[in-house]
Amino acid sequence: MGATLPLANIGFVGGGQMAEAMVRGILAAGLAAPEQITIAEPMPARREYLAKEYGIACTQDPAELCQKSEILVLAVKPQLAATVLAAYRPLVDQRHLVFSIMAGVTLQGLAEAFAVPVRLIRVMPNTPALVLAGAAAFSPNDLVTDRDRKIAMALFSAVGTCVEVPEHLLDAVTGLSGSGPGYVFAFIEAMVDAGVLAGLPRPVAEQLTVQTVLGSARLALESGEHPAILKGRVTSPGGTTIAGLRVLEKGALRGTIMDAVVAATERSRALGG
Structure with missing residues (x-):
């Protein structure tokens, strides 16, 4: 187990390519064991593939994901943000550390989507994370602790390089390394x-x-x-x-x-x- 990541269960909302890249990096870096990772994914074939390939748990139930996980990664397309966040609004509480890799969805927008104050970190990764050579930048909200920042750095350094920037620079990060x-x-x-x-x-x-x-x-x-x-x-x-x-x-x-x-x-x- 990596020294900068506490023993915590990690849940991914969405099982697309970026979520898979992060799972691969997390496992390769020894930051978590397969039994600590769960993915909520609506497509049965995708759930079957991810479970077989990585030995992780997969579900289509948001409540199950939130119950099992202390760290949540919102890994869906930004066009689906409103629908997805509405489903998770009553389920996310103050014990969760929430990451979002949805381009353009601000920390304020994320905060307003949840029923209680939540520790939020917005991240802009890129697709070379699929070969563990990505470039990511993250911005935390005011509730995030130094320990949470270390978790962010560990998670995204596992699939490449990672830096912290003020949120107003994340659009530029998207235009440069994201695109x-x-x-x-x-x-x-x-x-x-x-x-x-x-x-x-x-x-x-x-x-x-x-x-x-x-x-x-x-x-x-x-x-x-x-x-x-x-x-x-x-x-x-x-x-x-x-x-x-x-x-x-x-x-x-x-x-x-x-x-x-x-x-x-x-x-x-x-x-x-």
Whole structure:
């Protein structure tokens, strides 16, 4: 059992991909045993899969989930927030620590959904958590304790990296790291197509592109150096890289990426409204 996580039962409201990623990370990190984890999931086939794959309990009964769990993770789509929170309103009490990974649903909105004051932590994870390489940021409400913060850090560090930010920055987190995998996948797809256009067989282009993106990200992470310095090291005078970068600059690559992050941030704010 991880030192930063107390012996507590964890319940997931929703058994989708992000909930599954967290379960996988929690078990891999030894933060909880399978018998301490329960998922409330409406789809019978999904319940059967999760129970068989991870040895955890699955139910379709909100009351059972809340009775068995001290930690609750709201892992449903934000469009379902009103319906889901209404079902859990009479069941959640002050013994529960509640996490929400629903994009755009504010701490105030969550607090108003419950019948009693509740310790709430809003989290924005991303899909690389599925391979335990996610990036998450969380914001607590005023009732959250230091121990609760340690639980948050332990839970989401189990599936990647985790930071605490003020809530007003979570929309920007959504626009950057929450939506960011989509931008990266679009870039990867374009790189692969470019390789094919240049004459490479598609499987070769795919292998080289994915490894290039992975290696570049790892180099940036492990070296701790500014991306501009790393870019400079691969850019020789009059060479191939600077020729390619010139085309990217003419196409306003950096400005387009900035616009994409801002657009996603604004959409997150709209969802919260």
